[in-house]
Amino acid sequence: MPDLKRTPLHALHAELGAKMTEFAGYDMPVQYPMGVLREHQHCRGQAGLFDVSHMGQVLIVPRTGAIKDAALAMETLVPVDILGLSEGRQRYALFTNDAGGIEDDLMVANRGDHLFVVVNAACKDADIARMTDKLSDTCEVVPVTDRALIALQGPAAEAALLPIVHDAPNMNFMDVITVPSDFGPLWISRSGYTGEDGFEISVKANRAEDLARALLADVNVAPIGLGARDSLRLEAGLCLYGSDLDTTTTPVEAGLTWAIQKARRLGGAREGGFPGHDTILRQMSEGASRKRVGLLPDGRAPMRAGTEIFADETSQTAIGTVTSGAYGPWIEAPMSMAYVASEHAQKGTVLYGEVRGKRLPATVAALPFRPAQFKR
Structure with missing residues (x-):
């Protein structure tokens, strides 16, 4: 697809034999010759290298030079304590709308004199x-267009990065650093989208292939495509925007209130002040009518997105819908995420999904399906 x-x-993906697919307007690798199942298991057991350069990278630079002004400006868009985010640290955040729905989820890092934001590929233009x-009066919003983004994930990630970044072992989960390297300055966070320990590395676009080759030279590192990335994040209980989160889903329904710190909650120092705060804070106090849950279907077949969920085998009215479903290679079982009425969460x-005209049982389970391995 030339458009x-x-x-x-991209050229490296072709050289490595990737099967390519369209994703968010980009030609992206869905899998390599190893195959999705083995790629998933390799990332869990060793380390995987992901191309996430389609994501949006943005700098928020305060016009006053004071980072607190950028933080307070961002707090008008997200229900997150950005002012309390220490230098060299990163937080998960959500853009919300006036109805309390989620416009996108993102990462925000404090890099001393500016904020560094990473947003989803499909939403980056709107973000x-x-x-x-909303921010231009107080901040300069600078899209980063000359850098690639690479994720290195798995228990062997630290050892693979160590020859390039000697400070890697000193980083904890959600730390961010900028370091010189043989591949130019690297912007690194200890984070990721797999539930594994690992790093996301922003590198100049013209040095990205060299860096990727250096990491792949480690016997424990293999290239991983979008197929395994999806099953890895689902095992880790992580949401995919556009599937598990959207403009009609609130952070409370999605089980993401852990991302709303005390300062932004009722009675907090900077209570509310973000889009949809009335709805979100009310739901935090009173509860929401539906909740995101994990489901473990009986048998070996996953319940895919769109599967309607019922309270029993005979009721005519659905009480929920699956938003993501796949087979979990590490847990060796099918798994799904769904939104169901709170009284059934x-x-x-035991609930029932309607698959090809049959009601099949599935048990509500705690998320994540596999505990996170982050370095705390």
């Missing part, structure tokens, strides 16, 4: 427009 955008690693519109509840 698709290409990342700086950049939103930030430009208790762990251990």
Whole structure:
């Protein structure tokens, strides 16, 4: 598809034998010759290298030079304590709308004199427009267009990065650093989207392939495509925007209130002040009518997105819908995430998904399906 955008690693994907697919307007690797199942297991057991250069990278630079002004400006868009974010640290955040729905989820890092934001590929144009519109009086919003983004994930990630970044072992989960390297300055966070320990590395686009090759030279590192990235994040209980989160889903329904710190909650130092705060804070106090849950279907077949969920085998009215579903290679079982009516969301509840005209049982389970391995 000649109209698709290409990342700086596109030629390397072709050389490595990747099967390519369209994703968010980009030509992206869905899998390599190893195959999705083995790629998933390799990342869990050793380390995987992901091209995530399609994501949006943005700098928020305060016009006054004071980072607190950028932080307070961002707090008008997200229900997160950005002012309390220490230098060299990163937080998960959510853009919300006036109805309390989620416009995108993102990462925000404090890099001393500016904020560094990473947003989802499918939403980045709208996100950049939103930030430009709302923040320009106090901040310069600068899209980063000359850098690639690489994720190195898995228990062997630290050892693989160590020859390039000697400070890697000193980083904890959600730390961010900028370091010189043989591949130019690297912007690194100890984070990721797999539930594994690992790093996300922003590198100049013209050095991205060299860096990727250096990491792949480690016997424990293998290239991983979008197929395994999806099953890895689902095992880790992590949401995919556009599937598990959207403009009609609130942070409370999604089980993401842990991302709303005390300062932004009822009675906090900077209570509210973000889009949809009335709805979100009310739901935090009173509860929401539906909740995101994990489901473990009986048998070996996953319940895919769109599967309707019922309270029993005979009722005519659905009480929920699956938003993501796949086979979990590490847990060796099918797994799904769904939104169900709150009264049916208790762990251990048996619900029924309608698959090809049949009601099949699935048990509400705690998320994540596999505990996170982050370095705390």
